[in-house]
Amino acid sequence: MTDEFQNNIKNLVEEFNFYGQKKFKLIVFFGLLGDFDSFEYAINLKKFIDNNQDKNLDIFAIAIGNQNGKEKFCNFTGFSKENLIVVADNQIHNNLEVSKGLDIGVGGWINMLLMLSGINSSKTIKEVIRGYLGDRKAKQIYSEFDEIEVLKFLKFSGNSFTQVFGDGYLRPFELATFRLNNMIEIIQNWSDYILNVEYLPQRGASFLLNNKNQVIYKFFSNDVLGYSSNMREPLEFLTNLIKE
Numbered sequence: 001m002t003d004e005f006q007n008n009i010k011n012l013v014e015e016f017n018f019y020g021q022k023k024f025k026l027i028v029f030f031g032l033l034g035d036f037d038s039f040e041y042a043i044n045l046k047k048f049i050d051n052n053q054d055k056n057l058d059i060f061a062i063a064i065g066n067q068n069g070k071e072k073f074c075n076f077t078g079f080s081k082e083n084l085i086v087v088a089d090n091q092i093h094n095n096l097e098v099s100k101g102l103d104i105g106v107g108g109w110i111n112m113l114l115m116l117s118g119i120n121s122s123k124t125i126k127e128v129i130r131g132y133l134g135d136r137k138a139k140q141i142y143s144e145f146d147e148i149e150v151l152k153f154l155k156f157s158g159n160s161f162t163q164v165f166g167d168g169y170l171r172p173f174e175l176a177t178f179r180l181n182n183m184i185e186i187i188q189n190w191s192d193y194i195l196n197v198e199y200l201p202q203r204g205a206s207f208l209l210n211n212k213n214q215v216i217y218k219f220f221s222n223d224v225l226g227y228s229s230n231m232r233e234p235l236e237f238l239t240n241l242i243k244e
Contacts, residue, residue, distance in 0.1 A: 005096070005215075006214065006215060008095060008096055009027075009096075009207060009209065009213065009215055010213050012027065012092075012096075013025075013027075013209070013213050016060070016062070016085050018058075018060045020058030020060070021058065022056045022057055022058045023056040023057075023210070023211050024056055024057045024058070024208060024209065024210060024211070024241075024242055025057070025058045025059070025060065025208075025209045025213075026045075026057060026058070026059045026060070026206065026207070026208050026209075026238065027060050027061070027062070027206070027207045027208075027209065028041065028045070028059065028060070028061040028062070028204065028205075028206050028207075029061070029062050029063075029092075029093055029096070029098050029204045029205040029206070029207075030042070030061055030062065030063035030064070030204050031063070031064060031090075031093075031101075031199060031200075031201075031202035031203055031204050032063065032064045032065060032193065032194055032195060032196075032199050032200065032202065033063045033064065033065035033069045033070065033073045033086070033192075033193045033194075033195070034065075034069070034186045034189075034190065034192075034193025034194040035200070035202070035204075036179065036182060036183065036186075036224065036225060037203075037204055037221065037224065037225060037226070037227040038063060038073075038204070039073075039076070039077060039182040039185070039186065040178075040179065040182060040225075040227070041204070041227045041228075041234070042061070042073070042077035042078075042079040043077045043078065043079075043182075044234055044235055045059055045061075045079060045235070046077060046078035046079055048235050048238060055238075055242050056242065057238070057242050058083070059080075059083060060083045060084075060085070061079065061083060061084045061085070062084075062085045062086075062087060062092060063084065063085075063086055063087070064086070064087055064088070064089065064090060064093075064195055064196070064199050064202065065086040065087075065192075065193065065195050066086060066088075066192070066195055067086065068192045069086065069189070069192040069193045069195065070084055070086045072185075072189050072192055072193070073193065076185050088195065089196075089199070090199055090202050093202060093205075096205065097220075098202075098203060098204065098205045098220060098221075099202075099203040099220060099221065099222050100201060100202055100203070101115055101120070101121070101200075101201025101202055101203050101222075101224075102114055102115050102119060102120040102121070102201050103201065107197070107198070108196075108197040108198045108199060108200035108201060109197055109200065111200065111201040112200035112201050112224075115201055115223075115224050116224055120222075121222070121223040121224050121226070122223065123223040123225070123226045123231075124223050124224045124225050124226065127223075127225040127226065127231055128225065130170075130175065130231075131173075131174075131175035131176035131178075131179055132172060132173060132175075132176045133172055134165065134169065134170050134171045134172040134173070134174065134175075135169065135170040135175075135232060136169045136170075137169075137232055138169065138170035138232040138233065139169070139170060139233070140161070140167055140168065140169060140170055140171060140174060141170065141174050141175060141178050142158030142161060142174060142177075142178075143158050144157065144158050144159035144162050144167070145157070145158060145159075146158035148160075148177065148181075149181075150177070150180060150181060150184070151184060161173075161174055203220070203221040203222060203223070203224075203226075204221045204227055205218065205219060205220045205221060206218065206219045206227075206228075206237075208237070208238070208241060216241065217237055217241055219237070
């Protein structure tokens with residue numbers, strides 16, 4: 001890790017007042033607020049916070065968006081409004097060499113569709129398929145008591161997955177259902193979440209810092225639906241690295 005990179009991170013902490021009160025801090029770079037990864041990652045981070053109140057960790061994030069989008073994003077995902085900064089472009093991503101995603105010079109829409117088809121995003125199709133087929137090595141998303149609503153008219157409980165597929169693992173269609181709900185929210189509020197389609201391919205990154213603002217873990221995403229090095233357990237790195 002170069003001194004220049006470390007200095008850029010320290011400058012970032014100062015610029016956005018990402019100080020916090022705890023021993024560790026996680027700084028997450030989302031792409032657009034309306035990116036699939038942004039929604040999924042934010043919801044998982046909220047669950048992690050709820051389940052680990054004793055963890056010595058502050059979580060901050062930066063996303064491309066506006067204030068209206070930020071308000072809706074945080075209301076939907078549960079991510080802290082105080083800890084989310086929205087910016088108008090991807091300059092700050094570029095400064096830290098976060099991947100722009102595919103760019104063949106034909107616009108954000110085409111670039112994104114190509115990435116969704118697996119071009120320059122090799123793990124995406126595998127991850128989409130996993131959402132439909134399930135994964136015995138991953139945790140389930142819905143409990144039997146969760147109430148699930150899709151497009152206002154399709155309502156069922158998490159127990160439906162249990163009755164058909166059992167429990168204790170990621171069941172078929174479970175992750176796909178979760179992602180469908182996120183997609184519906186994005187589409188219904190497109191103008192608020194998608195500030196500029198040019199940035200649709202923009203990927204994200206994660207930086208875990210110690211109490212001296214030194215980076216002890218970093219991950220740069222290259223794939224759509226690839227915001228972690230281990231998508232079966234996306235926040236495993238926090239469990240392993242955060243110690244009281």
